[in-house]
Amino acid sequence: MIGARVQFLVLGSAGGLAFWALSDLLSDWHDTRALLALALLAVVFFGTALATLGELGARRALLGGAALGGLVAALGVLKSFGFSTSSQMMEAGHVLVALIALGSLPVPFWVAHNLRASTGWTDYRVLFLESWNIVVRYAAAWAFVGAVWVVLLLSAALLRLVGVELLADLLAEELVIWLICGAALGLGLSVVTEMSDMVSPYLLLRLLRLLLPVVLGVVVVFVAVLPLRGLTHLFGHLSAAGTLGGTAVVVISLIAIAVDQDDVEAPHAPALIWSARGLALLLPVLSGLAAWAVALRVDQYGWTPARVMAAAGVAVLLGYAVAYALAVLTGRYWMGWVRRANTAMALAMIALAVVWLTPLISPERIAVNSQLGRFAEGRLAPEALPLWELANDWGKPGQAALADLRVQAAENAALAEALVRLDQAGSRWDLERDLPPGQPERVAALRQLLVVQPAGAEMPEDLLDVIARSGFDPAFCDDRTPAGNPGCLLVLADLMTDVPGDEALLLAGQGRSFGLPVRAFWNGPRGWQTGTPVTLGRDDPADAMALIDTLSGAPALSLEPAGLMALKLGMGRLTMTP
Numbered sequence: 001m002i003g004a005r006v007q008f009l010v011l012g013s014a015g016g017l018a019f020w021a022l023s024d025l026l027s028d029w030h031d032t033r034a035l036l037a038l039a040l041l042a043v044v045f046f047g048t049a050l051a052t053l054g055e056l057g058a059r060r061a062l063l064g065g066a067a068l069g070g071l072v073a074a075l076g077v078l079k080s081f082g083f084s085t086s087s088q089m090m091e092a093g094h095v096l097v098a099l100i101a102l103g104s105l106p107v108p109f110w111v112a113h114n115l116r117a118s119t120g121w122t123d124y125r126v127l128f129l130e131s132w133n134i135v136v137r138y139a140a141a142w143a144f145v146g147a148v149w150v151v152l153l154l155s156a157a158l159l160r161l162v163g164v165e166l167l168a169d170l171l172a173e174e175l176v177i178w179l180i181c182g183a184a185l186g187l188g189l190s191v192v193t194e195m196s197d198m199v200s201p202y203l204l205l206r207l208l209r210l211l212l213p214v215v216l217g218v219v220v221v222f223v224a225v226l227p228l229r230g231l232t233h234l235f236g237h238l239s240a241a242g243t244l245g246g247t248a249v250v251v252i253s254l255i256a257i258a259v260d261q262d263d264v265e266a267p268h269a270p271a272l273i274w275s276a277r278g279l280a281l282l283l284p285v286l287s288g289l290a291a292w293a294v295a296l297r298v299d300q301y302g303w304t305p306a307r308v309m310a311a312a313g314v315a316v317l318l319g320y321a322v323a324y325a326l327a328v329l330t331g332r333y334w335m336g337w338v339r340r341a342n343t344a345m346a347l348a349m350i351a352l353a354v355v356w357l358t359p360l361i362s363p364e365r366i367a368v369n370s371q372l373g374r375f376a377e378g379r380l381a382p383e384a385l386p387l388w389e390l391a392n393d394w395g396k397p398g399q400a401a402l403a404d405l406r407v408q409a410a411e412n413a414a415l416a417e418a419l420v421r422l423d424q425a426g427s428r429w430d431l432e433r434d435l436p437p438g439q440p441e442r443v444a445a446l447r448q449l450l451v452v453q454p455a456g457a458e459m460p461e462d463l464l465d466v467i468a469r470s471g472f473d474p475a476f477c478d479d480r481t482p483a484g485n486p487g488c489l490l491v492l493a494d495l496m497t498d499v500p501g502d503e504a505l506l507l508a509g510q511g512r513s514f515g516l517p518v519r520a521f522w523n524g525p526r527g528w529q530t531g532t533p534v535t536l537g538r539d540d541p542a543d544a545m546a547l548i549d550t551l552s553g554a555p556a557l558s559l560e561p562a563g564l565m566a567l568k569l570g571m572g573r574l575t576m577t578p
Helices: 002-025 033-080 086-091 093-104 106-115 124-160 166-171 174-194 202-209 212-229 240-259 270-301 305-329 334-356 363-376 387-392 395-411 413-424 428-433 440-449 461-469 544-553
Strands: 451-453 488-493 503-508 518-524 527-531 567-569 572-574
Touching (some): 033 086, 033 093, 033 106, 033 124, 033 174, 086 093, 124 202, 124 334, 212 240, 212 270, 240 334, 305 334, 305 363, 363 395
Parallel strands (some): 451 488
Antiparallel strands (some): 503 518
């Protein structure tokens, strides 16, 4: 026991020392590929070695960490050649996801291979237990690191009260900070590994199983209500794909937890078994809708690196969905097929991560080709080009595309003006702030889609610019109301009697603002500005479609005083609403 703890302590301290050295090298080797390689090697090596030391012993744990760390470091450096700098690559979220997947998913397979289980490196029982053991042990060990720091900081503060500054001075040293974190993490992992019978994932897994019927009920209600609300309403918001994909990930996790390591440990309660089966059959619906949501966004706005990553994630979800549904349809031994599917999908994700870190897949190149293609077809105005992303985020493909655009700017005045604003902008915020009022394509779309009430009222052109700048998506108007009216309505009325002219309320069946399906605008001294819609009384116009039908069918607007008075306090006013 003492020998094992010493090994963990030494390895953890060595990790802390290594990361201190890397942080010290950062000032001299800033943003170099050598530093990137060393950092990736250190993270994966020490992470893998500490995770497997208890089961495999020092030699095989260090060997596995070195092999996996070397692979991740090599592929990370290879991927960095598609970017201007290493930091630019690391800021690309999709690369970080691929590095994490490649650095973590193979670890349980390495453990299973070395334990020589009954079916070798694909023994599902070992893979399942080791995966969850790593998660739980690291969580407990990091909690111990936090506790160590609480004790040390309180001790330093206590000694300061009597004039002893030594401990406080030591804790301010960067080397000491790294050594304490590494040593505490290693010691914590050694203890939780020794107490594997007490610190195990079983309790957590049993608790998570209880969520199966709850999640099934929510998904059933969603699928049942979906035909009544319509798909257009569902995909009116950008977060639809994220919400659907996140729910699908939860469903996959709960099903995997339910089938457990074997049929003996799997739940025997009919409610849990049938909940897992039901979720497996509904998973294709969630994954399919997530794929559709991503496809719609790509069709509307083209590819970006984030959408390429989302498409890859959705492809993984669809793989799980098809495999789980087919497993359930096989009948009695469906849990065994789910376990086989989990192993196959884990290997598929490892392969995807490897390919992702090679030049074979370049989300930046895909995004550049898509956006420039839309621009060449006239579907994207010069002002709407992702110029900042091309220059700073999309690596060498983006910079090559920007050079091509500069050549085209000689014959395109609007493009030349947009490039001048890019050159003068010190940040993304500066570039967005300096954009002309309203995106041209949004203004044109809003001019065609918005219906004005009362009938015959003229649309203020400068109001269209403000609406477009506010982020209002013309897609919010795609739905039709039950009476067949357009899904958006702009109401012009004198609602603020102390401000000259009319104010505007924009109702949209899909767009919600401040909890209401309406946006407010008023014409002040600086022109049209956004306001805050306020509902008086108890009725909340949550059903914008019905409200649009009511207003569209009325011969004239019905206005009445709100019955409010305000207490004047200098330049401000104080009032209340019922």
